[in-house]
Amino acid sequence: MPSPKLADKLAAQRATMSEELRLAYENSVAEMLAIGAGTTALGLGDRFPDIVLPNAEGDLIAIADLLALGPVVVTFFRGIWCPYCRLMLDALVVALPEIEAAGARLVGVTPETGGLALTTKRNHGAAFEVLCDVDCGLGLDCGVVFRTPASYRALLLKHGRDLAPRHGNESWFMPLPSVFVLDRSGIVRWRFFTTDFSEQAEPDDIIAALRALGR
Amino acid sequence: MELHQVRYFVALCRTLNFTRAATECNVTQPALTRAIQKLEEELGGALLYRDRGMTQLTPLGRITLPHLSGMLAAAATARRVADEALGRQQMHLRVGLGPAISAARVADVVGRLARHCPTLDVHFEEGTTPGLVEAMLGDALDCALLPDADLPERLHRWRLCEECCVVLLPAAHRLAARDTLTAADLEGETLLVGQRCGGFALRMIEAGDASFTVRRCGGSWVQMLDLVAAGLGVALLPDALVIGPGLVSRPLVAPELRRGVALTVVAGRPQGTAVAQFVKLCRARAFAPA
Structure with a gap:
C-alpha cells in the first residue's frame, strides 16, 4: 500500500488543533494574506542569493559549492517545535533518495540556533544539510520572512514556545514554509510558497520539478 | 518582507532624511517612500513620523529598527563571506577572554571559520570583565566571552554554555x-x-x-x-x-x-565579515557543558 501523501498527514495534524489554536491559526493566516505575504518571495527565474551559512555540524557551507555539484532544493522550516515542519522533515527524509537520484542536493534552513539544527537532523535521521539561518538573513534575502502576528505570538508563548531563546533574538520574525528548486546556475526553476503554515510542498512535486530540469 | 525595503528603512533611520536615504540607496525618493509604506503596512503601523522637514522614528520604529538591522546585517554577512573568500581579503578576529575562560572554548569554531577565510588573523586577549568591555567599546576588541552575570546593557549577549x-x-x-x-x-x-x-x-x-x-x-x-x-x-x-x-x-x-558564559558584542556596532561569521557560528551551535 502506498504511504499516505504528506497533504493527508498535514490535514490529520490540522484536525488535532484545539479551538483556541485553530482560531489563532486562522487569524494569523488571514493577517498574512492581508499584508501581502507571499508576494515578496523569490520568483521563477530569480537568482538565489550566493550565501554562506553555518550548518548543523558547525561548518560554513557555501551554496555555490553545492550548486557546483548539481541542482539544489532549499526548504525553509519554522523550527522543530512546529508539527507541520516535522511532518515535512519526515517526508523529505523518505524522498531524499529520489531527490539525490535526480542529481540534486537537499538543504533545509532553520532560524533556530544553539544546536537546534543538529537536534533537527538527529531527531529526524536527516542525511541532508540543515543550515542555521541566524537572524533570518537568508530568509529576508529570499523574501520569505514575516513578523509573527501578535495574537499568534501570544499563543506560542502560552504554550511554552518562546522563539526568543530559540532564535537568539527578540524579533519574532520567522520564515513561512517555502521550497526553492535551483538549477545548477542558481536560478529558481520551481518554488512553493504559502502563507498557511499548515501546508507544505509535496515531495513528489519537488522530485517532478527536479526531473523537469532535464538531463 | 523584502531585503530592499529593510535596507531603505535602515538607511532612513541613519539619515532621518528621505532625500539623503534615497541617494544613499541609489533609488528615487518616491521608490523609497513606497517601499517604506509597504513595510509599514506589513509591520502594522507607522515606523516614522513625517512632520514637515522632520523625520523621526515612532515607538514601533524604534522597537523594530534593531531587529530589522540585525536581519539585514545577517543577510549581508551571508553574502559578503561568499565574495570575500574569493577575493582573499585579509580578515581579522579579536576575541576577549573573560576570567577563567580559555580560548579552547572557541578554538574549534575559529578553525572552522579559518577554513573558509584562509587569510584570517586571530587575536585573543585575556582580562577582567570591565577591562574587556572597555576594550570592546573602544573598538580594540570585536567580541568577548564573558561570565554572563551583570553585563552592561550596551552589550548583545548570547549564552553559550553553563x-x-x-x-x-x-x-x-x-x-x-x-x-x-x-x-x-x-x-x-x-x-x-x-x-x-x-x-x-x-x-x-x-x-x-x-x-x-x-x-x-x-x-x-x-x-x-x-x-x-x-x-x-x-x-x-x-x-x-x-x-x-x-x-x-x-x-x-x-x-x-x-556560571553562564556568554558571547558578547557591542550592540549596534557594524562588524567585519569574519567577526559576524564567527558570531553566527557560535550562535548556531551547542557548546558542550565541559
Missing part, C-alpha cells in the same frame, strides 16, 4: 582520592583567590560554609594552576579548563556553584 565549579588539587593532595568535594571537606585549606579566575573562590568564602586561609594571587587561571601544582593552595575554577599533568580536578557538589 559551567560548574571544580576544585583543583595537586595529585598528591589528601583530597585527591575523593570523587567529589564539599565546602566542609576543604575546611582549613588555603584557597587561592585571583581577580581573573572566575570568582568561584569568593562566592565560596561568602557562602560561609567553612573557613579557609586565603592567598591572593594576581595573573590568570594559568598562573593559578602553576601555584596549585607548587602546593601553595587549592583553586576553585570552572570545569571547562584543561589542566596539566600533576593536577586533579574534583567536582564541588556543595555548594554547587555555576
